Amino acid sequence: MKNVVVVGVGLIGGSFALDIKEKFPDTILYGVDANHYHLEEAINLGIIDKVTDIDNIGNADLVIVAIPVDVTLSVLPIILDNVSDDAIVFDVGSTKEDICLKVKDHPNRRNFLAAHPIAGTEFSGPSAAVKGLFKNKTNIICEVEETTFKLQEKAIQLFKDLGMRIRYMNPKAHDKHIAYVSHLSHISSFMLGKTVIEKEKNERDIFDMAGSGFESTVRLAKSSPAMWTPIFKQNKTNVIETLDEYINNLKQFKSLMEQNDFEAVYKEMEDTNHIKDILNGIK
Amino acid sequence: MKNVVVVGVGLIGGSFALDIKEKFPDTILYGVDANHYHLEEAINLGIIDKVTDIDNIGNADLVIVAIPVDVTLSVLPIILDNVSDDAIVFDVGSTKEDICLKVKDHPNRRNFLAAHPIAGTEFSGPSAAVKGLFKNKTNIICEVEETTFKLQEKAIQLFKDLGMRIRYMNPKAHDKHIAYVSHLSHISSFMLGKTVIEKEKNERDIFDMAGSGFESTVRLAKSSPAMWTPIFKQNKTNVIETLDEYINNLKQFKSLMEQNDFEAVYKEMEDTNHIKDILNGIK
Numbered sequence: 001m002k003n004v005v006v007v008g009v010g011l012i013g014g015s016f017a018l019d020i021k022e023k024f025p026d027t028i029l030y031g032v033d034a035n036h037y038h039l040e041e042a043i044n045l046g047i048i049d050k051v052t053d054i055d056n057i058g059n060a061d062l063v064i065v066a067i068p069v070d071v072t073l074s075v076l077p078i079i080l081d082n083v084s085d086d087a088i089v090f091d092v093g094s095t096k097e098d099i100c101l102k103v104k105d106h107p108n109r110r111n112f113l114a115a116h117p118i119a120g121t122e123f124s125g126p127s128a129a130v131k132g133l134f135k136n137k138t139n140i141i142c143e144v145e146e147t148t149f150k151l152q153e154k155a156i157q158l159f160k161d162l163g164m165r166i167r168y169m170n171p172k173a174h175d176k177h178i179a180y181v182s183h184l185s186h187i188s189s190f191m192l193g194k195t196v197i198e199k200e201k202n203e204r205d206i207f208d209m210a211g212s213g214f215e216s217t218v219r220l221a222k223s224s225p226a227m228w229t230p231i232f233k234q235n236k237t238n239v240i241e242t243l244d245e246y247i248n249n250l251k252q253f254k255s256l257m258e259q260n261d262f263e264a265v266y267k268e269m270e271d272t273n274h275i276k277d278i279l280n281g282i283k
Numbered sequence: 284m285k286n287v288v289v290v291g292v293g294l295i296g297g298s299f300a301l302d303i304k305e306k307f308p309d310t311i312l313y314g315v316d317a318n319h320y321h322l323e324e325a326i327n328l329g330i331i332d333k334v335t336d337i338d339n340i341g342n343a344d345l346v347i348v349a350i351p352v353d354v355t356l357s358v359l360p361i362i363l364d365n366v367s368d369d370a371i372v373f374d375v376g377s378t379k380e381d382i383c384l385k386v387k388d389h390p391n392r393r394n395f396l397a398a399h400p401i402a403g404t405e406f407s408g409p410s411a412a413v414k415g416l417f418k419n420k421t422n423i424i425c426e427v428e429e430t431t432f433k434l435q436e437k438a439i440q441l442f443k444d445l446g447m448r449i450r451y452m453n454p455k456a457h458d459k460h461i462a463y464v465s466h467l468s469h470i471s472s473f474m475l476g477k478t479v480i481e482k483e484k485n486e487r488d489i490f491d492m493a494g495s496g497f498e499s500t501v502r503l504a505k506s507s508p509a510m511w512t513p514i515f516k517q518n519k520t521n522v523i524e525t526l527d528e529y530i531n532n533l534k535q536f537k538s539l540m541e542q543n544d545f546e547a548v549y550k551e552m553e554d555t556n557h558i559k560d561i562l563n564g565i566k
Contacts, residue, residue: 213502
């Protein structure tokens with residue numbers, strides 16, 4: 001891998017760049033970004049070596065597309081128009097169905113690998129990029145059979161070099177499951193933050209009374225709206241389904257409290273404690 | 284402080300014991316607990332020196348009541364019956380209105396200080412006790428004027444020695460605010476855990492796809508039902524109010540998605556991002 005182009009030099013794209021630079025010091029890293037302050041910042045932080053644009057990627061061995069999922073829909077076809085036969089292009093978006101559909105009939109579809117590394121933080125932009133972000137994380141690959149075998153291998157070797165484990169899934173199943181384990185968490189956190197902010201007009205009170213429990217539960221409410229709005233839009237049907245179930249569970253819990261059925265309230269919590277064992281598996 | 288009695292040798296009581304032992308090595312720590320395995324464990328872990336019972340606390344200088352809030356209602360009056368005039372008794376419960384009401388007319392009311400240290404983890408029992416748990420944490424004191432001045436001073440000096448900052452509040456205001464910043468977070472987390480577990484019958488899928496975001500948002504769903512059920516019961520009215528508002532906010536978010544009003548979805552998140560500044564204040 002001589003030339004790597006990172007489209008979107010933020011948290012995910014930037015973290016890929018840092019790891020690649022460390023593992024393969026001879027690689028030249030090119031950055032593409034709609035925000036030229038971010039490009040400057042990425043150069044200053046040593047994330048990329050040079051700035052380029054998507055019309056100039058014919059020499060790339062690898063193109064990483066790490067931009068909001070709505071922008072990916074319009075930009076990925078152009079990238080595929082411009083890459084050489086030996087280039088592998090992968091995206092990192094949190095939705096997979098629309099993007100796979102979008103490039104389904106592209107003549108260079110076989111240069112593309114649809115990926116979703118389950119990694120990140122609530123921060124964004126080049127300054128959020130960190131080394132080792134992908135270590136021991138899962139990377140979900142969709143429609144692997146649509147990618148040329150040699151290029152699949154190249155991408156998957158890179159993912160393994162960065163410490164990721166690979167799971168294969170179809171785009172529909174990916175979007176459905178991820179709505180539960182990721183998208184819903186973000187909405188529950190945003191709405192918790194909203195509920196508390198609305199009530200506690202006097203911020204000193206939240207400030208002083210909030211403990212680490214509240215902090216951990218609203219952490220995701222710091223996430224970037226520019227990244228998350230198009231995710232919710234693309235995964236609308238699945239996300240609405242998870243929201244319906246979540247709202248129903250909350251209503252039922254409330255109704256048990258109203259009926260003074262605290263034995264059932266206890267049981268609700270006891271049954272969910274089982275999440276411990278599941279979470280232990282994540283570590 | 285020669286003799287300190289810890290009623291409830293779990294996460295909070297045990298952590299107080301560990302800090303007191305470190306700061307005041309001459310203190311003898313007595314443990315009281317309904318669970319004799321916990322007492323044994325607390326002795327083995329060096330949390331307490333001796334086991335006692337609440338009929339034998341006449342020599343105590345300090346009694347810490349760190350048990351579920353429903354048990355506190357029945358046990359605290361007995362403790363106050365049994366302590367000497369110079370003993371200070373404080374509780375650490377997450378609800379304050381019922382307990383203050385319960386001992387309002389107790390002849391030894393002035394030996395009692397109603398406290399709520401905003402500290403803890405999702406774990407419970409003696410093995411969850413840790414040194415330094417209270418450092419830089421807020422301790423909310425209710426009805427301070429009902430406690431003898433000399434004994435107030437003694438307790439508050441201890442809290443400061445352990446690194447806590449003190450806030451004074453009336454029990455009604457405490458229970459109302461804490462419903463938002465603590466109790467609601469626990470329910471949102473438990474119900475998120477429930478929603479995901481119900482859907483993802485095949486646990487391998489949660490396991491592999493869940494990232495640190497999900498982990499942080501459901502962390503509180505590991506909490507002890509024995510501790511939380513009586514809290515929700517005692518703070519029922521406030522908690523139901525927070526649940527109503529939370530459910531309404533979730534419904535509204537869902538309805539914006541259904542109407543394809545993703546500009547408004549963006550704005551909802553952008554407005555809530557402001558939680559960053561509030562959380563920065565907690566640190």
